[in-house]
Amino acid sequence: xxxxxxxxxxxxxxxxxxxxxxxxxxxxxxxxxxxxxxxxxxxxxxxxxxxxxxxxxxxxxxxxxxxxxxxxxxxxxxxxxxxxxxxxxxxxxxxxxxxxxxxxxxxxxxxxxxxxxxxxxxxxxxxxxxxxxxxxxxxxxxxxxxxxxxxxxxxxxxxxxxxxxxxxxxxxxxxxxxxxxxxxxxxxxxxxxxxxxxxxxxxxxx
Ligand SMILES: Nc1nc2c(ncn2[C@@H]2O[C@H](COP(=O)(O)OP(=O)(O)OP(=O)(O)O)[C@@H](O)[C@H]2O)c(=O)[nH]1
Ligand SMILES: [Zn+2]
Numbered sequence: 271x272x273x274x275x276x277x278x279x280x281x282x283x284x285x286x287x288x289x290x291x292x293x294x295x296x297x298x299x300x301x302x303x304x305x306x307x308x309x310x311x312x313x314x315x316x317x318x319x320x321x322x323x324x325x326x327x328x329x330x331x332x333x334x335x336x337x338x339x340x341x342x343x344x345x346x347x348x349x350x351x352x353x354x355x356x357x358x359x360x361x362x363x364x365x366x367x368x369x370x371x372x373x374x375x376x377x378x379x380x381x382x383x384x385x386x387x388x389x390x391x392x393x394x395x396x397x398x399x400x401x402x403x404x405x406x407x408x409x410x411x412x413x414x415x416x417x418x419x420x421x422x423x424x425x426x427x428x429x430x431x432x433x434x435x436x437x438x439x440x441x442x443x444x445x446x447x448x449x450x451x452x453x454x455x456x457x458x459x460x461x462x463x464x465x466x467x468x469x470x471x472x473x474x475x476x
Pocket of ligand 1: 368443
């Protein structure tokens, strides 16, 4: 079917979301406390809605950040260095968009410089920026790779994430210690299996 004639295409664009006030968010937390079976008015829980909304501000602050700003400072005087740059074991936490429960792990990122190199901390900042949103691990992996690709125009990017999903360990199927690995490769890493293997060897070479 032509995209223009699909029912979705005829539907009006959604209204931009109104961000609820802090008071509304706190009221929602009180509702969830009551839903859990406790009394939101008891002394120990009085401050909890305020703490939870503040914590949400930290967990989900990535919505307010722009990867292009994080990666806008490229150093082009790296002495002609053009070999692999790999930053491994970057710890991250995120929240799965299905249950809003944490998934926690490590990111490993490599690139072959194109026009320059970026400050090493910026790669960890890009991980956090996307991790601090409601996520799927697959999308998080892809967004990190895309942002580095767009920001640095490197000859290739490799991203590997390994994480434990607490929605799998704490609830539902309740399997702890399960590791999920996702990868995204662009440029030379995508074209050349030997480059993927080099990346994987360096990541595993502890
Ligand atoms: N692919 C993928 N799945 C995820 C991720 N985080 C959580 N999930 C899964 O999302 C799925 C949601 O499945 P549903 O059947 O809709 O929800 P559910 O009834 O709570 O599923 P169970 O966890 O099996 O109890 C579950 O299988 C989760 O394990 C993620 O990052 N990527
Ligand atoms: Zn989940």
